[in-house]
């Protein structure tokens with residue numbers, strides 16, 4: 116299990132986040148044996164890296180830091196500057212795993228920058244990854260990774276002779292798209308998988324009767340109707356199927372006497388093709404709760420029941436893990 120630090124530093128998406136909580140969470144996570152800490156330059160405009168860097172003072176050598184460069188910042192000279200800036204914010208001389216946050220093309224870049232010139236003429240994948248390889252040779256980064264890359268996009272990078280350590284992707288009971296193509300491909304090529312959004316940002320942890328009770332920011336994926344606030348996928352959604360899957364998962368949790376969030380995390384941890392499962396923890400209570408899942412070993416029968424309970428939804432959502440954009444304008448291929 117790795118620690119997701121998107122909320123660190125506080126910001127528009129997750130709201131305020133105190134450094135005192137971050138210090139406690141990071142310290143206790145290390146005590147509990149967590150070694151991987153996941154951040155990105157775009158999380159709260161660098162504040163997540165800064166906050167993590169502060170919390171890791173004096174214990175940096177105990178952990179593996181993963182950070183991500185925005186695809187908009189991958190032209191060679193820009194990439195070098197942004198890597199240096201991340202190093203400074205993290206107060207370290209090397210980033211253990213440096214990922215390109217999303218594939219490098221106009222449709223994904225427009226979510227990271229308003230600079231029309233970069234959107235019109237994005238950096239090339241070749242230039243970006245050859246620069247990353249140079250940064251690796253220089254010791255600024257230890258491993259090169261990607262995030263949200265599909266099979267064709269991975270093939271393009273591998274053809275450059277670059278070794279990819281990791282592909283970081285959404286993976287939870289209600290988001291199983293990667294199982295179809297990306298996971299088997301990565302496994303065959305020796306690319307590790309880090310799963311994010313394991314608790315579906317709280318949907319797989321909370322007790323609510325209707326999706327209307329969720330903050331709008333959590334109902335923008337293709338599971339939900341395009342009529343939900345902030346939705347941009349333009350599709351009908353699968354709210355009935357999503358609620359049915361959730362109710363079935365909740366019933367299994369009750370029968371097994373396991374809290375829902377533990378079940379969701381333990382299910383992801385049980386997949387041998389997933390090397391690391393992230394949990395976003397904002398305070399000590401969430402960290403203690405989420406790491407409980409490390410002590411749970413679900414029986415094959417329970418895993419089978421969970422897979423069956425979510426199979427219909429998996430089929431309906433299809434094999435594309437871009438859950439925020441419609442299948443006709445996906446950013447992942």
Ligand SMILES: NC(=O)c1ccc[n+]([C@@H]2O[C@H](COP(=O)([O-])OP(=O)(O)OC[C@H]3O[C@@H](n4cnc5c(N)ncnc54)[C@H](OP(=O)(O)O)[C@@H]3O)[C@@H](O)[C@H]2O)c1
Nearest residue numbers: 119120121153262311312313314315316317320394395401
């Ligand atoms: N590579 C990428 O494109 C990408 C995208 C997204 C995330 N990530 C990474 O993955 C990490 C985790 O993903 P995520 O933060 O989106 O989602 P997540 O881990 O599914 O959900 C985390 C959120 O759920 C709530 N929560 C956590 N534990 C809980 C518990 N035990 N009970 C109830 N609520 C709980 C917290 O929010 P509240 O307290 O506010 O409810 C927390 O911030 C991120 O921090 C980031 O490092 C990567």
